[in-house]
Amino acid sequence: MQDVRLRIASAAVLSAAAFSGLWGAAGAFTWWVVMCSPGVTRGTLRRIAAPFALVSVFGAVIWFTGGPGFSYVARMGVILLVGSWVYDEYRPGEFLDLSVWLLGDGIGFDLGLVAEMGMQCLEILVADFSRIRVALALKGKTRGLRALVPAGFILIHGTLARAGDTASALAVRGYRGGGTLKPGFLTGRFDIPGFISALFVGILAFAPVSEFFILYR
């Protein structure tokens, strides 16, 4: 879905639908299978594996304590799939465009700038982490806390150092708050139908459908 406005709106509706109950989750999952699954890669599945494992642990705890553990895992799993789809479809600068379109070139620009810097930071963290893992493996620290603790320190230290450099760059470039931007969006052929179908899933998840059918009988 090329248009980030429709993509984020679809994701919000589908996530709400999935969270509301198993039927909503089923609808959102069906939507994901039809609209997104052709684009799923091994990277996508690897990315959601760890959060899904965490969700499964919580679900197990809920189940053991007598709650709807399976429902929880199913619903959160669908939300993870939707979130992963949003991440995969991300194009550089989109969050800035979206934020300015929604909130203007004051607070909207500032929030978009934060999102942009966050995405940049994430990319650097991922690249750094892969190198740190190699460096630690060379010292015989490959698993568990022996690797995680130093890696954590290094990443935090690096992020704080870069934050100082970023602040310097912002100051010298004259940042005082807000900025001019004319957001631009591309709407693909299937974007609007995709969004409408997501809305439909949302309506079905929240509307009292059974009562509608009672009235119709």
Place this chain on the structure above:
Amino acid sequence: MAAEGSFLPGVHIVSGDVGSGKSTLATALAGMMQPAGGTITRDGIGSQMLSFQFPEYHITGLTVGEECRSWSRDPGPVLRECRLAGRGGVSPFALSRGELKRLHLACVLPGRYDLLVLDEPFSSLDVEEKERICREISVRKHGITIIFTHEQAIFPKTDFLWEISGGNLRYRGKVPDALTGWEHAPQVIKNLIASGRCPGNITKMDILEAACRT
């Protein structure tokens, strides 16, 4: 990045622009990453080490002294060598990047590795430190030392030259024969070759010796 070739015992310099793929290739050569295609064969490599451009990637100690010990080095002599005497108790993160790089190289270079890959070892060092590190590398007799660098002027005694250009790793040959085809050669070397005085190697002393020839 496409690469083909053999790294024999000795000191190899691989020159190329920042971000041309040197770090990725360095990681693959050190056996810490599988290439997307092809094979890397390590023959007679019992021990290996890779040093990254940013020394903080390697930090595991809570103090500078602990960091030395994590490399099986006695902190006393190491700290004296890198002018950090008396700072064994501080956090490695409290050091400047230049100080951390000095510490890191002082821990790594004495190691008798069959394969030592140095990714930008001169980064964050001043000219005096670069010359000192070059002297240390120049006396390495054991194993294969591969140095990935975009350094423009100060080099150790080098046996083999490679370049990364256009996404390809190209072998230029043994020094000094390789110097004539070296695209990333410092201007002073290019000038000397043009005047018929090819240096015997690329260290400062070799360049000065060639310049003094009549």
Place this chain on the structure above:
Amino acid sequence: MISIRDLRSGILSIEDLGIAPGVTSVIGANGSGKTSLLKILAGISNPEAGTVLVDGIPPRDCEIGWLGGFPDRNLLFSRVTDEIASPLRFRHMPEGIIRKRVRDCMDMLGISALAERRVQELSGGEKVMVALGAALIAGPGLLILDECDSHLDISRAAEVERLIRASGIRYIMQSTQQMDAAARSDSLVFMENGRIAHAGTPEDVFGVLADTAFYPLSWKCRL
């Protein structure tokens, strides 16, 4: 003239330094105070005491271009055009003017082909060119480069040197560990322990440093 009087800040202690228009290189060992001085000149840090004026104006009131260490790791935006346009966007200039100036800047730097690219996909050298574009686009009177040539290979460094000289910027201050590049400057400052040990033309300063590692190799080879 950039004038520095009675400057005290951290290890920096500079009584009186005047910097004429042109390219000035600041050299010295690690920890000698080069980056601290450049950050004060850029207005990033405030000195604890003393005055720094660029043609009579404090740095924070001047248009300054800044290229810090490891510029390829400090880009703010994901799109190349947003990064270069950022100083103009922050000043709330009209979009039409911004687009034109970004186009002109990218043409000047020879990076127009990068316009639609994602910043993280660029090579290290290309990222430095983008950062340079962001530093130049607002037409600074003072451009400061903090050892950015140490991240460039010889050909890219020569290109950057040619571009900044052609930019016509009144003051260019750079710290560098490439002594051959420092030798091509209009003036040179050698720092030691936070103080100015020597300042003047490259001939003056390197004349005093003839027996040190700082003396340019290309000069030693001039026989």
